[in-house]
Amino acid sequence: MKEQLKSIEERAKSELSKVSDIKLLDEIRVRFLGKKGELTGILKQMGKLSAEERPVIGQLANTVRADIESAIAEKQALIKSALAEEKLKSERIDVTLPGRTPKVGRPHPLNAVLEEVEEVFLGMGFDIVEGPEVESDYYCFEALNMPKHHPARDTQDTFYINENVLLRTQTSSVQIRTMEKMKPPIRIISPGRVYRSDAVDATHSPIFHQIEGLVIDKGVTMADLKGTLELLMKRLYGEDTQIRLRPHHFPYTEPSAEVDLMCFNCHGKGCSMCKQEGYVELLGAGMVHPKVLADCGIDPEVYSGFAFGIGLERITMGRYNINDMRLLYENDMRFLEQF
Ligand code: DAH
Numbered sequence: 001m002k003e004q005l006k007s008i009e010e011r012a013k014s015e016l017s018k019v020s021d022i023k024l025l026d027e028i029r030v031r032f033l034g035k036k037g038e039l040t041g042i043l044k045q046m047g048k049l050s051a052e053e054r055p056v057i058g059q060l061a062n063t064v065r066a067d068i069e070s071a072i073a074e075k076q077a078l079i080k081s082a083l084a085e086e087k088l089k090s091e092r093i094d095v096t097l098p099g100r101t102p103k104v105g106r107p108h109p110l111n112a113v114l115e116e117v118e119e120v121f122l123g124m125g126f127d128i129v130e131g132p133e134v135e136s137d138y139y140c141f142e143a144l145n146m147p148k149h150h151p152a153r154d155t156q157d158t159f160y161i162n163e164n165v166l167l168r169t170q171t172s173s174v175q176i177r178t179m180e181k182m183k184p185p186i187r188i189i190s191p192g193r194v195y196r197s198d199a200v201d202a203t204h205s206p207i208f209h210q211i212e213g214l215v216i217d218k219g220v221t222m223a224d225l226k227g228t229l230e231l232l233m234k235r236l237y238g239e240d241t242q243i244r245l246r247p248h249h250f251p252y253t254e255p256s257a258e259v260d261l262m263c264f265n266c267h268g269k270g271c272s273m274c275k276q277e278g279y280v281e282l283l284g285a286g287m288v289h290p291k292v293l294a295d296c297g298i299d300p301e302v303y304s305g306f307a308f309g310i311g312l313e314r315i316t317m318g319r320y321n322i323n324d325m326r327l328l329y330e331n332d333m334r335f336l337e338q339f
Contacts (some may be wrong), residue, residue: 001057002040008038009064016071022079028169029072039065058319104169109339110209110328113236113316114191117211124228126187126213131174133193137164139173143296144150145251145289151231152251157197159206167195170211172252175307176287178214180187184303185217191201191312216288216305218299222255225306229259233282236319244279252287253307264318280318281288 012032013097019025032038043061046054059088107115118128131139146152156169174190184190190212215224226245234243242262250256260279262268272278285308290300311324320339322328327335 001045001053002043002060002338005039005057005060005064007043008032009067012068013071013301016068020074020079021084022076022083024301025072025075032068033065034060046110047224048307058140076302081299094197106336106339108328109316109320109322110296110337112227112339113319114209114211114312116236117310117312117315118189118191120232121189121213124231125188126186129174129178129205130189130192131168131171131177131190133168134161135166135168135173136291139176140166140168140170143176143292144172145292150251158195159197166275169196170194170212171308172307172309174212175214176292179293184298184305185215187214187217200326201328205313205329207326210327211310211312213285213308213310214288214305215307216293216303218303220304220306221286222257222287222306225257225287225308228306229283229285229308236315237261240267242268243282245285248284248286250284250290252285252292254289256284256286257283258282259308261318282314282318283308285309 012028015028016025019028030037034040037198039061046057049057106112112185122128140158141150141153141156143146158169159167161167171190171192171194174188174192178186178188178190191209195207195211197207199266200206210280213228215228222245226243230241233243241264244260244262245257246260247256248256259282260277261282263271263274263278263280265273265277267273270278270279274280285306288305288307293300293303293305313328316322316328
């Protein structure tokens with residue numbers, strides 16, 4: 001029996017040394033130590049032994065059982081930690097992998113430039129006002145000294161709702177609405193959409209944006225106009241920026257001027273961007289016509305003022321070197337992502 005017990009221990013240990021699977025380990029345990037296992041089988045025969053042999057064999061059997069049990073426990077711990085290790089390895093997160101960058105929105109270039117312009121004017125004490133895009137003939141033309149059949153209307157053909165209601169061609173309509181409502185001193189800008197029945201090309205669109213400006217107070221002069229616009233352009237295009245006022249005609253200003261920006265590309269020398277002019281045309285401006293003031297109930301003997309209308313697309317294109325206006329409306333992410 002002693003030999004049998006020894007052999008059980010040896011075989012159990014040798015099998016245990018080879019096993020690496022929890023299930024097989026359990027099978028080994030059942031086979032050697034289970035109710036119908038080999039060791040139990042031996043113990044069942046203890047009755048046959050003499051009284052002296054019984055405690056000796058009994059003790060040996062207990063030692064063998066304890067040895068095998070501890071060998072199983074040891075093996076079990078080994079297998080479990082190996083499994084845990086493997087699991088950790090397979091579930092490892094590689095923190096060095098590049099992340100997926102979330103798409104971050106940003107202002108459209110037109111809005112970005114508009115915001116800059118608004119900042120500059122807010123800093124000079126201007127208010128920002130808005131006016132309707134569907135406008136009456138009166139506010140869009142008539143009150144601006146452009147009665148029906150005035151030739152200046154020719155350049156501003158638009159979309160008519162009916163004979164007297166139309167889509168405004170210029171934000172200058174807001175000048176009239178403002179002067180009707182506010183008493184001087186007035187200092188406002190009014191950004192917004194305007195419409196003209198123009199065909200689409202690199203520099204034209206039937207919908208575009210203007211920023212109107214209006215200042216009315218005692219003693220306002222053309223120098224104030226120039227200083228205001230110069231400050232704006234320096235903020236937009238850099239401190240070395242220069243502007244130039246050129247005589248022009250608008251029915252609602254006297255005198256009137258067109259304002260040019262010294263070409264940011266060639267600094268006035270002349271290049272392909274400014275068509276060899278050295279300057280690019282930016283906006284229209286002038287001193288508000290006395291008749292326009294009077295029609296709005298402001299005494300031109302007491303008050304004077306200046307007004308201007310900036311094309312937002314034009315200053316945005318200049319700002320970012322965009323050579324085709326259509327890019328601003330196509331919502332092509334490849335274009336928009338560059339700003
Ligand atoms: N309304 C003019 C245009 O659309 C721009 C303009 C010129 C606005 C002179 C003004 C101004 O306020 O005084 O071309």
